[in-house]
Amino acid sequence: MKHTGFTLIELMMTIAIGAIILTLGIPSFMETIRSNRLTTIANEFVTSLNLARSEAIKRGQPIVVRKTGANWENGWHVFVDIDRSTIAKTNTFDSGTDIELRVYQALPANYILRGNNNFTNFIRFDPSGTSNNIGSFALCDNRDGSNLPKPNTSRLIIVNRVGRVRMGIDSNNNSIPEKEDNTDLTSCTSP
Structure with a gap:
């Protein structure tokens, strides 16, 4: 009677090859997960800006997207800016009169979301759909x-x-998006 099966050496070689393949594949897989997470966050922010723009047109009133903490990565909210009676109340959420449309939570740790000097604290969309800046x-x-x-x-x-909101492109294929002047983004804290 002939016994069929694996020898100990064959089994150890198979496990060793599997471990090598797994070791090589995990970093690539983790990079894919990070890239997808970054894309998801970017899409969520673009969606919130597009929501504000479409609601401004639909409602015929200014809609503001404003950061809720010290920085945009701490979260932001979208609201109808009804009470614009004073400079202090303009583009600032007033729970007594303004209508909150959506609140976005803080980003996961290690992510930075910053606006340039034109969007330090908020971005407003007017009833025509134009942005304040x-x-x-x-x-x-x-x-x-x-x-x-x-x-x-x-x-x-x-x-x-x-x-109109769009994602920056990477025309020079270095995997870093370019600003409007076709230069690479050079800082995460001041685009």
Whole structure:
């Protein structure tokens, strides 16, 4: 009678090859997960801006997207800015008169979302759909703490004067998005 099966050496070689393949594949898989997470966060922010723009047109009133903490990564909310009676109440949420449409929670740790000087605290969309200013937002996975965009760790969200929102492109294929002047994003904290 002949016994069939694996020898101990064959089994150990199979396990060793499997371990090598797994060791090589996990970093690539983790990079894919990080990239997808960054894209998801960017899409969520773009969606909130598009919501504000469409609600401004639909309601015929200014809609504001304003950060809820010290920085945009601490969260933001979208609201109908009804009470604009004083400068202090303009573009600031007043729970007594304004209507809150949606609240977005803080981003996961290590992510930075910052607007340029035009969007330090808020962006407003008027009933015509135009934004109060032109500018951009930088979103970065700042895991290394450098505040610098590295390949595949950043997204740029651009808002033009008519209020249209788009993602920054990477025409030079270095995996870092470019600003309106076709230069690479150079800082996560001041796009």
